Amino acid sequence: MRLGLVLGDQLSFDLASLAALDPARDALLMAEVQEEASYVPHHPLKIVLIFSAMRHFAQQLRERGWQVHYVELDARANSASLVGELRRWQHALGATDIHVTECGEWRLEQALREAQLPLVWHRDTRFLCSREAFARWAEGRKQLRMEHFYRGMRKRSGLLMEPDGTPAGGAWNFDGDNRKALPKQMRGPFPAHFEPDEITRAVIALVRQRFSDHYGAVDGFDYPVTAAEAQQLWQHFLDFGLAAFGDYQDAMAEGEPYLFHARISAALNIGLLDVRRLCDDVDSAWREGRVPLNAAEGFIRQLIGWREYVRGIYWLRMPDYAGLNYLGNQRGLPEFYWTGQTRMRCMAQAIGQTLQLGYAHHIQRLMVTGNFALLAGIVPREICQWYLAVYMDAFDWVELPNTLGMVMHADGGYLGSKPYCASGRYIQRMSDHCKACSYRVDRVVEEDACPFNALYWHFLIRHRRLLSANPRLALVYRSLESMAVGRRDAVWQRGEALLAQLDAGQAL
Numbered sequence: 001m002r003l004g005l006v007l008g009d010q011l012s013f014d015l016a017s018l019a020a021l022d023p024a025r026d027a028l029l030m031a032e033v034q035e036e037a038s039y040v041p042h043h044p045l046k047i048v049l050i051f052s053a054m055r056h057f058a059q060q061l062r063e064r065g066w067q068v069h070y071v072e073l074d075a076r077a078n079s080a081s082l083v084g085e086l087r088r089w090q091h092a093l094g095a096t097d098i099h100v101t102e103c104g105e106w107r108l109e110q111a112l113r114e115a116q117l118p119l120v121w122h123r124d125t126r127f128l129c130s131r132e133a134f135a136r137w138a139e140g141r142k143q144l145r146m147e148h149f150y151r152g153m154r155k156r157s158g159l160l161m162e163p164d165g166t167p168a169g170g171a172w173n174f175d176g177d178n179r180k181a182l183p184k185q186m187r188g189p190f191p192a193h194f195e196p197d198e199i200t201r202a203v204i205a206l207v208r209q210r211f212s213d214h215y216g217a218v219d220g221f222d223y224p225v226t227a228a229e230a231q232q233l234w235q236h237f238l239d240f241g242l243a244a245f246g247d248y249q250d251a252m253a254e255g256e257p258y259l260f261h262a263r264i265s266a267a268l269n270i271g272l273l274d275v276r277r278l279c280d281d282v283d284s285a286w287r288e289g290r291v292p293l294n295a296a297e298g299f300i301r302q303l304i305g306w307r308e309y310v311r312g313i314y315w316l317r318m319p320d321y322a323g324l325n326y327l328g329n330q331r332g333l334p335e336f337y338w339t340g341q342t343r344m345r346c347m348a349q350a351i352g353q354t355l356q357l358g359y360a361h362h363i364q365r366l367m368v369t370g371n372f373a374l375l376a377g378i379v380p381r382e383i384c385q386w387y388l389a390v391y392m393d394a395f396d397w398v399e400l401p402n403t404l405g406m407v408m409h410a411d412g413g414y415l416g417s418k419p420y421c422a423s424g425r426y427i428q429r430m431s432d433h434c435k436a437c438s439y440r441v442d443r444v445v446e447e448d449a450c451p452f453n454a455l456y457w458h459f460l461i462r463h464r465r466l467l468s469a470n471p472r473l474a475l476v477y478r479s480l481e482s483m484a485v486g487r488r489d490a491v492w493q494r495g496e497a498l499l500a501q502l503d504a505g506q507a508l
C-alpha cells in the first residue's frame with residue numbers, strides 16, 4: 001500500500017498528492033508534532049488554528065472514505081517530528097511509497113528529502129505559478145520586479161483583462177488610488193466571528209497546557225477552522241469589506257485591527273481557501289459593478305502579484321536568502337516587540353493587537369513594526385523569527401521574503417527596488433495614532449520627539465554609501481544634503497541617543 005502525508009498547511013481536497021492516491025487501498029497520515037509547533041515560539045492562536053483545522057480535515061477525509069492515521073500531540077507513541085512519524089508509520093503499515101506535496105518551508109522539505117524515505121513528490125498546484133515557471137521567468141533578468149511579474153500573471157490568468165488583451169480601466173495598477181487616510185468617523189465593518197466547537201475547545205485546552213511559554217493570548221479564538229467557515233469569512237469580506245479595500249488599504253486607526261482587510265491569509269495559507277476562486281469572485285464583483293476597479297485591482301494584485309512573487313523568490317533563493325544582511329545590521333530585537341510595552345503609540349497598537357489576535361494588516365507590518373526594525377538596524381534573522389512566530393498566517397515562504405526583502409532590504413534590493421523607510425510623518429498621515437501618543441510627531445531632536453523621525457535621518461546618513469545612488473531615494477538624499485550642518489548633527493545625536501537606549505535594553 002501507499003501512504004500519503006498531509007501537512008498542517010495542506011488542508012485542501014484538491015491537493016496533488018491526494019489526487020494521486022486511491023482511498024480504497026491507500027492510507028493517509030496526519031500528525032501534530034512538537035518540533036513543528038515549537039521551532040519558533042508560534043503564537044498559541046496559530047497552533048490552535050492548525051491543529052483544530054487538521055482535526056476537522058481528518059474527519060472530513062474519513063467521511064469521504066479515506067483511511068486516516070491521525071497522531072494527536074499527546075499520543076503516547078508520538079515521536080515529536082514529522083520524519084519520525086513517517087518512519088514509524090511506514091514501518092507499521094509496510095508502505096512502499098510515501099506521497100508528499102511540496103512543502104511550504106525549505107527547512108521541512110530539506111529534512112524530508114534527507115530522511116531516506118521512499119518519497120514521491122508532487123507539485124503544489126494550489127499556487128498559480130509553479131516554482132519552475134517562476135525560475136523560468138526570472139532567468140536572465142538582472143533585476144526582478146513584482147510589477148513585471150504581475151502583468152504577466154494578469155495576462156496569463158485573464159483576470160481584470162479586456163477581450164482585446166488590455167488591462168481593465170486602461171492601467172495595470174491603481175496603487176495611487178489606494179492610499180487614502182480614513183475619514184474621521186469612519187470605521188471598518190463588524191468582524192466575522194466563529195464560535196469554537198468541541199474539537200476547537202479541546203485543542204485550546206491542549207495548547208494552553210503545552211505552549212503556555214509562547215508569546216500571545218490563546219483566549220478569544222474566533223477564526224474559521226473548516227473550508228465552509230473560511231468561505232463565510234470570505235463572503236463577509238465580499239459583502240462588507242472589498243468595496244472600500246482599495247481606498248483605505250494603507251490606512252490605520254486606533255482600536256481597528258482589521259479595517260477593510262479580508263483577514264483570510266491564515267485560512268488561505270493552510271488550504272481552506274483557493275486563490276483562483278477568490279480572484280474569480282473579485283473579478284466578477286467588479287464586472288457586475290459591485291465594487292470599484294481600484295478595490296478589485298488592489299486585491300487581485302496582492303494575491304496573484306505579491307503572494308505568488310514572494311513565493312517564487314523564496315524557492316529561487318533558498319537557503320542562502322535567509323542569511324542575507326546587506327545593511328550589516330547588528331542590533332538585537334528589543335524586548336518590547338514581545339510585550340508591546342512602549343510609549344510609541346503606533347508600535348504599542350500594532351504589537352498589542354498582534355499578541356492578542358495573531359493579526360496585523362500589511363501596513364502595520366510594513367510601515368510600523370517593520371519600518372522601526374529597519375530604521376533601528378535590527379539583525380534580519382531576529383526580526384524574521386519574530387514575524388514567523390507572532391502571526392497566525394506566518395509560514396516561511398511568505399514571511400521571509402516580506403520581512404528580509406521588502407522590510408529589511410537585507411537582500412540589497414533583489415525583491416523590491418528600495419527600502420520602505422519612513423519618518424513619523426507617514427504614520428501620522430495614514431493613522432490617528434499620533435494624536436494619542438506621548439511623543440510629538442512634529443518634533444525631531446527634542447526629548448519628546450517621535451523616535452521614527454531622528455531614526456529615519458540616522459538610517460539615511462549611516463547607509464549613505466549603499467543607498468544614495470538609488471534613484472528612488474534621490475529626493476530624500478537631496479533634502480538631507482540641504483539640511484543645515486548643525487541641524488544634521490543634532491538629528492544624528494538624537495538618533496545615537498535612541499539607539500543607545502535600545503542597546504541598554506530600555507524601551508522607547
Ligand code: FAD
Pocket residue numbers: 260261262263264265266268269299302303306307308310360361362363365366370387388391393394395398399400402403406407
Ligand atoms: P489583505 O490586506 O486583505 O490582503 C489580501 C490577501 O493578499 C492576503 O490575505 C494575502 O494572502 C495577500 N497578500 C497581501 N500582501 C501580501 C504580501 N506582501 N505577500 C504575500 N501575500 C500578500 N502574509 C502572510 O500570509 N504570511 C506572513 O507570514 C506574512 N508576513 C509578512 C511580514 C511582513 C513584514 C509584511 C510586510 C507582510 C507580511 N505578509 C504576510 C503579507 C501581508 O501583510 C498579509 O498577507 C496580510 O496582512 C494578511 O491580512 P489579510 O488577509 O487581511 O490581507
Ligand code: SF4
Pocket residue numbers: 343344345346347423424425427428433434435437438439440441450451452
Ligand atoms: Fe508613532 Fe511617532 Fe506617531 Fe508616536 S508620534 S504614534 S511614535 S509615529
